[in-house]
Amino acid sequence: MTASGPAPAPPLDLAVARSRHLLATGVGVIPEDIEALAISRCDTAAWVGPGTLRLLPGVHLSGPFEVDEQARTEFDLPREAGSAYVLDCPQRRGHPLPAELTGFDPVLDAFASGVLTGVEQEAVDHLRAMARRLGGALRLAGSGAVVEPDPDSATDLTVHSPIWLEPDACLAAIREVAPAARDLMADVPAEAVSEEAMEIYGIGVPSGLDLIEITAAGSDAPPLVLRGADWALRGVISYSIRWRPADPAAMASRVPRNLRRPRAQAIALIEQLASVVYEAAGGAVCDDDGFLVDLADLH
Known part of the structure; x- marks a missing residue:
């Protein structure tokens, strides 16, 4: 230099x-x-x-x-x-x-x-x-x-946290921005739910004809990007927020023009959902490629 x-x-x-x-x-x-x-x-x-x-x-x-x-x-x-x-x-x-x-x-x-x-x-x-x-x-x-x-092709976000939110608590936080959110396990008979499945839950958020799915699961090992974070060394709870479009063409490398608006709406909602989960549980937010995301820098 x-x-x-x-x-x-x-x-x-x-x-x-x-x-x-x-x-x-x-x-x-x-x-x-x-x-x-x-x-x-x-x-x-x-x-x-x-x-x-x-x-x-x-x-x-x-x-x-x-x-x-x-x-x-x-x-x-x-x-x-x-x-x-x-x-x-x-x-x-x-x-x-x-x-x-x-x-x-x-x-x-x-x-x-x-x-x-x-x-x-x-x-x-x-x-x-x-x-x-x-x-x-x-x-x-x-x-x-x-x-x-396409930068917008990485639609999904994951909140990695040291805190386990009980399903009801997570659902209540998500309903602050998505009142129609529902517990995806609500219709599953209790006898059909194994002990292992109790450590994982899902919440569905309708977005037009599409669905945004939030799943929570624990891992003993932190993701690579958090290997230097002391709070993550003993494992993390990962809240994955994923877009499930009704039309598979929305996930193509070149999204048709008529599906770009629904994708943009889904991205905006995913960012809102990530924000409320992060506020409730703390931790860090990563994008679909595994890079850290500053929620303040999003759309």
């Missing part, structure tokens, strides 16, 4: 980048942002050299590199892309993509002749989660496909 600020990023080497998976980000994203997200999902994540972040054993992310107009044009990257990170990862490919799965996932479609598997699949999944959180994009080696994950 110079007296005037950080040194400028070196330009992206196009010859090297052609054969690598790339994570492209906006100019406002800094290496510390990438590090924080990597640590949230990878217990082996650490800087191992200048500009080289280990994600997994044998898997490294290098950067940032400057993305100029030539790179954006050649790699078909979004106009907002100002930086890129290059993934060094062993290539692991499996069987061809079955025809019935075509069109559901752009990453699968990009490797129809042999889908990603093993450590390569895991690494690309990490990059896709980062791109979704940061509003970035992936360029996939081999096919050259560019994937821009």
